Amino acid sequence: MNIIISNTEGIPIYEQIKEQIKAAIFSGDLKDGDLLPSIRQLAKDLQISVITTMRAYNDLEQEGFIVSVQGKGSYVKPKNPELIKEKKLLEIEEHLLAAINASKLVKLSQEELIDMLKFLIEEESND
Amino acid sequence: MTNILELSNLTKKFDSFSLNNVSFSLPKGFIMGFIGHNGAGKTTTIKLILDMLKKDSGSIKVFGKDNLIYKNEVMERIGVVMDSTYFVEEWNLADLEASVSPFYKNWNSKKYNDLLDDFYLDKSKKIKELSRGMKVKLMIAVALSHDADLLILDEPTSGLDAVSRNELMDILSDFITDENKGVLFSTHITTDLERVADFITFINKGEIVYSGTREELLEKYLVIKGGRGVLEPSQRELILGYREHSVGFDGLIEASMLRMMPESVVYEPCNLDDILVRTNMGGNSYE
Known part of the structure; x- marks a missing residue:
C-alpha cells in the first residue's frame, strides 16, 4: 500500500490518509486481516504528528474499516458487511451514471429513464 | 493518558520579568512544541524543570514525580539539548564519553558509538571543531545513550x-x-513544528496563552482575504489582525464566524505563523 500526502491540496492530512487506506481496502491491495503500519511508524515515515495518524485510524475504526487490538496494532476488519455495501453502492452509482449519460445521448427525458428503471425492476421481480 | 511532564501554577519572579502561573502538561508518547518570542519565558521554564533555577511557587512533575524530591531519578531519565553545548570545548568525543558516562547508571557505550556513526560524528574530533548542527546531534546522541525517556530541547533548531x-x-x-517517551521542544521557528508536533504551547510575556493539540489550534482559524469595502464594520470587527491595503484586505477569522462573511471573500487554511502574527499571541490583543 502506498500513502502519498499532499500539502497543497487543502485536504486535511488525516483525511488523505483515511481515503488512501480505504482505497487500498477497496482495491484489494489491503486484504481482510492485513496488519496496517503502526500509528507511530506511519507518523514517522510521513513526517507528520502522531495525533494526525491517530485521528485517521480512529475514524477508520469508527467507520468499521479497521479494528485495533491493544498492544498488537490495527488490522483490516474482516468481512465487513458495511464495507461491502459501500463498495456495492459505489458500483451501482457508477452503472447508473453510465445509464444517465447514455440516455442524454439519445435525449431521453428524466421521466422516461425512471420509467424504464421501474419497468426493469418489475420484470426482474416477476421472473 | 499519563503525563510525562506536568507543570502547575509555576511562578518565578525576576526584577524585569516574571513567569506567572505557568501550567501545561504533556502526555507520554507525544511531541510538544513550546513556542514564544525571544524573552517570552521558554528558557526560564525549561531551566525550572531542570532545576537550574529555583522556582518561587508551583509544582513540576516529571514521570509523575516531583522534580525536586526525586531529582536524581528524574534527571537521569531526562535528555537535554540546550542552545549551546555544556561540554568542554577542548574535549574530543571519546573524552566526552569518559567524562559524562559516570553520571548515568544506564550509560550504553555501544549505543553512543553507534549514534556517532549514524550521525557521521568523528570520535577524534574536538567539540570546538564541530558545526552547530553537529553539536546538536552530539547532545542528542548523549541524551539517547543514557536511555532518556523525556527529551527537552531548548531552541535546538536555531542556526x-x-x-x-x-x-x-x-x-x-x-x-x-x-509510546512511553516524550519530547518538549522550544523554538521560535514555527515551520519546524508544522508537521511533527502533536501539541503546541504558546507562551507570551511569561504567561501561557494556548496549550493544546496543534490540529485543534490550526482548525480553529482560517486566513481570510477579500476586496476593499466589502465588509460592514460589524464584520470587520470579527477579523483578527485585519490589514487593509490598496487592493484589498486580509486577516484571520475563527472558522465558526465564516458564515457571517460576505460571499465574495476567499479563505484558506492557516499555519502557526499566521496565528502567531495575527492573533498577536506574541502581543496584547489576544483575548
Whole structure:
C-alpha cells in the first residue's frame, strides 16, 4: 500500500490518509486481516504528528474499516458487511451514471429513464 | 493518558520579568512544541524543570514525580539539548564519553558509538571543531545513550540549515515511536513544528496563552482575504489582525464566524505563523 500526502491540496492530512487506506481496502491491495503500519511508524515515515495518524485510524475504526487490538496494532476488519455495501453502492452509482449519460445521448427525458428503471425492476421481480 | 511532564501554577519572579502561573502538561508518547518570542519565558521554564533555577511557587512533575524530591531519578531519565553545548570545548568525543558516562547508571557505550556513526560524528574530533548542527546531534546522541525517556530541547533548531532541521525532526519522530517517551521542544521557528508536533504551547510575556493539540489550534482559524469595502464594520470587527491595503484586505477569522462573511471573500487554511502574527499571541490583543 502506498500513502502519498499532499500539502497543497487543502485536504486535511488525516483525511488523505483515511481515503488512501480505504482505497487500498477497496482495491484489494489491503486484504481482510492485513496488519496496517503502526500509528507511530506511519507518523514517522510521513513526517507528520502522531495525533494526525491517530485521528485517521480512529475514524477508520469508527467507520468499521479497521479494528485495533491493544498492544498488537490495527488490522483490516474482516468481512465487513458495511464495507461491502459501500463498495456495492459505489458500483451501482457508477452503472447508473453510465445509464444517465447514455440516455442524454439519445435525449431521453428524466421521466422516461425512471420509467424504464421501474419497468426493469418489475420484470426482474416477476421472473 | 499519563503525563510525562506536568507543570502547575509555576511562578518565578525576576526584577524585569516574571513567569506567572505557568501550567501545561504533556502526555507520554507525544511531541510538544513550546513556542514564544525571544524573552517570552521558554528558557526560564525549561531551566525550572531542570532545576537550574529555583522556582518561587508551583509544582513540576516529571514521570509523575516531583522534580525536586526525586531529582536524581528524574534527571537521569531526562535528555537535554540546550542552545549551546555544556561540554568542554577542548574535549574530543571519546573524552566526552569518559567524562559524562559516570553520571548515568544506564550509560550504553555501544549505543553512543553507534549514534556517532549514524550521525557521521568523528570520535577524534574536538567539540570546538564541530558545526552547530553537529553539536546538536552530539547532545542528542548523549541524551539517547543514557536511555532518556523525556527529551527537552531548548531552541535546538536555531542556526541549523534546512537539512539538519529535517534530520532532527526525523530523530524526534523516531524517538517517540516508543509510546512511553516524550519530547518538549522550544523554538521560535514555527515551520519546524508544522508537521511533527502533536501539541503546541504558546507562551507570551511569561504567561501561557494556548496549550493544546496543534490540529485543534490550526482548525480553529482560517486566513481570510477579500476586496476593499466589502465588509460592514460589524464584520470587520470579527477579523483578527485585519490589514487593509490598496487592493484589498486580509486577516484571520475563527472558522465558526465564516458564515457571517460576505460571499465574495476567499479563505484558506492557516499555519502557526499566521496565528502567531495575527492573533498577536506574541502581543496584547489576544483575548
